[in-house]
Amino acid sequence: MRTEEKFPLVEMKDIRKEFGKVRALNHVDFRVGQKEVVGLLGDNGAGKSTLIKILVGLYPPDQGEIFFEGRKVRFSSPQEARAVGIETVYQDLALVPLMSISRNFFLGREPTRKIGPFRFLQKKSMDKDCHEILVEIGIGVRSPSENVEFLSGGERQAISIGRAMYFGAKLLVLDEPTAALSIKETNKVLDYVLQAREKGLSVIYITHNIYHVFPIADRFTALDRGVKVGDFNKTDTTPEKIIEIICKTRV
Amino acid sequence: MNSREQSSPFSLFFKRCLEYREIGGIIGLIIISAIFALLSKEFLTITTFAAILTVTAELGVIAVGSAFLIISGEFDLSVGSIFAVGAMALALLLNAGIYPILSVLISLALTISMGYMNGIITLRTGIPSFITTLGMMMFWRGVLLAITGGFTISYKGDSFFINLFSERFWGDFTTSALWLIGITIIFEIVLSGTRYGNWVYATGGSSGVARALGVNVNRVKMIGFMISGFLSGLGGCINLSRFRLVDPTLGMGMELEAITAAVIGGTLLTGGYGSIVGAFIGAFLVGLVRTGLILAGAPAYWYRAFIGIILVIAAVINIRMKKKVSG
Numbered sequence: 001m002r003t004e005e006k007f008p009l010v011e012m013k014d015i016r017k018e019f020g021k022v023r024a025l026n027h028v029d030f031r032v033g034q035k036e037v038v039g040l041l042g043d044n045g046a047g048k049s050t051l052i053k054i055l056v057g058l059y060p061p062d063q064g065e066i067f068f069e070g071r072k073v074r075f076s077s078p079q080e081a082r083a084v085g086i087e088t089v090y091q092d093l094a095l096v097p098l099m100s101i102s103r104n105f106f107l108g109r110e111p112t113r114k115i116g117p118f119r120f121l122q123k124k125s126m127d128k129d130c131h132e133i134l135v136e137i138g139i140g141v142r143s144p145s146e147n148v149e150f151l152s153g154g155e156r157q158a159i160s161i162g163r164a165m166y167f168g169a170k171l172l173v174l175d176e177p178t179a180a181l182s183i184k185e186t187n188k189v190l191d192y193v194l195q196a197r198e199k200g201l202s203v204i205y206i207t208h209n210i211y212h213v214f215p216i217a218d219r220f221t222a223l224d225r226g227v228k229v230g231d232f233n234k235t236d237t238t239p240e241k242i243i244e245i246i247c248k249t250r251v
Numbered sequence: 252m253n254s255r256e257q258s259s260p261f262s263l264f265f266k267r268c269l270e271y272r273e274i275g276g277i278i279g280l281i282i283i284s285a286i287f288a289l290l291s292k293e294f295l296t297i298t299t300f301a302a303i304l305t306v307t308a309e310l311g312v313i314a315v316g317s318a319f320l321i322i323s324g325e326f327d328l329s330v331g332s333i334f335a336v337g338a339m340a341l342a343l344l345l346n347a348g349i350y351p352i353l354s355v356l357i358s359l360a361l362t363i364s365m366g367y368m369n370g371i372i373t374l375r376t377g378i379p380s381f382i383t384t385l386g387m388m389m390f391w392r393g394v395l396l397a398i399t400g401g402f403t404i405s406y407k408g409d410s411f412f413i414n415l416f417s418e419r420f421w422g423d424f425t426t427s428a429l430w431l432i433g434i435t436i437i438f439e440i441v442l443s444g445t446r447y448g449n450w451v452y453a454t455g456g457s458s459g460v461a462r463a464l465g466v467n468v469n470r471v472k473m474i475g476f477m478i479s480g481f482l483s484g485l486g487g488c489i490n491l492s493r494f495r496l497v498d499p500t501l502g503m504g505m506e507l508e509a510i511t512a513a514v515i516g517g518t519l520l521t522g523g524y525g526s527i528v529g530a531f532i533g534a535f536l537v538g539l540v541r542t543g544l545i546l547a548g549a550p551a552y553w554y555r556a557f558i559g560i561i562l563v564i565a566a567v568i569n570i571r572m573k574k575k576v577s578g
């Protein structure tokens with residue numbers, strides 16, 4: 001337990017990645033502490049998504065090292081990252097619309113009982129556990145057997161985040177979670193992020209809208225065209241200052 | 252959302268009914284049965300019911316496989332050819348004096364590997380399965396015609412084991428109906444009750460999401476292609492047992508009938524939604540129309556026209572229902 005506190009949860013050192021002649025990331029350092037919400041900021045094409053995809057094992061880095069809880073790691077697939085507790089919620093790849101909430105919730109990790117060659121879904125416990133989570137995240141009016149198709153964008157994000165918390169993630173990566181949401185729904189998603197931190201998770205929140213993430217994040221990292229342009233603690237900055245820095249380097 | 256709270260018990264019941272994917276097929280079944288019952292006195296009898304089940308068996312077994320594969324997001328247009336190859340291989344093996352059980356296993360293994368081939372070509376090259384299996388449909392049909400020279404092959408033996416596929420019992424019923432019902436139940440349970448079934452829905456509904464959540468999408472589809480091959484081969488065994496002969500043109504147009512049955516039963520061609528029981532109902536409806544027209548004394552040519560209209564109407568009902576449910 002002691003050792004865990006000594007190390008940051010994630011430490012990426014000197015990451016470099018090129019796609020052909022395009023330098024997507026150039027000597028980037030990135031750190032996420034224990035129980036910390038980090039806003040990863042930058043304009044389109046700044047390298048935010050590339051950095052995260054390297055972290056979760058979708059791309060290998062050309063250079064650099066990644067440490068998770070102080071141990072050096074290199075994931076070759078998102079499954080490996082998930083096994084150690086890194087859950088990613090993608091903007092548009094979170095849920096299957098034509099399937100029920102509980103089937104979506106457990107997709108890829110269904111609780112089953114093996115009879116002969118078949119693995120039967122334990123539907124009752126799936127529905128029960130799923131319902132408990134829905135109540136906990138405040139959308140308990142929904143029945144677990146309802147299709148995801150009928151849910152709002154905010155409810156879908158809530159379920160994805162709830163799923164990540166349920167499966168005991170240590171790090172939650174949210175890729176533009178509020179890009180397609182109304183103001184009300186955005187505020188709810190931000191609430192879920194705070195709930196997740198209270199439960200002891202760390203969160204990486206990727207966005208190009210600083211005003212979404214500023215109220216909830218502890219720290220900000222800004223990228224611009226593959227280069228880190230700043231690390232900011234919330235206590236000694238304002239959203240305007242960060243925007244100014246990102247814009248200044250552009251000129 | 253508000254309408255839900257205000258709705259009366261009747262409309263609630265109505266809404267619950269609409270949630271069943273098979274509703275279009277069931278409504279069609281009731282209407283068409285009523286029409287035929289008016290046209291012919293013999294229609295509403297056990298004998299007719301048994302006869303419909305018998306003529307439905309081969310198509311139904313194949314339609315179960317087609318529905319399964321369509322739900323996972325792929326097509327198999329080669330089922331009619333595989334069906335014929337399965338029956339032909341079984342006839343040739345039996346005539347060569349090979350043990351019946353072994354003959355059946357070999358021909359099923361053959362049709363499963365034909366399904367595997369469809370899968371490998373589709374998944375490795377990335378071309379649509381519609382094209383792969385269209386090509387394979389023509390290829391296997393051509394091979395069949397070339398090997399037989401266009402002649403019919405008949406099976407002269409009378410093996411107990413082969414009879415099991417289509418033996419009469421309880422007067423008018425045949426065991427082929429039992430095979431169909433058994434296959435429908437097994438695959439419905441697999442689709443709605445197992446982890447693999449959950450992955451089939453996810454793969455067809457959104458392969459990107461399924462992959463992101465750790466489902467091996469290609470493996471799911473590959474098993475689907477093999478199931479389609481297996482059930483086509485099983486249909487071939489039933490057919491040989493029933494008729495004792497194989498025509499090399501057997502099963503032409505069957506792929507479209509199988510897809511018709513699946514669609515009538517509520518399966519969406521775009522994948523991710525559908526039902527195996529629905530495919531059974533759809534196939535039963537096709538068999539019912541075939542039998543009903545004969546009983547009503549209509550020329551057999553009307554059969555296709557009828558099926559065409561039912562297909563379109565059932566598809567319209569299904570899409571309307573789906574929209575209603577989604578509010």
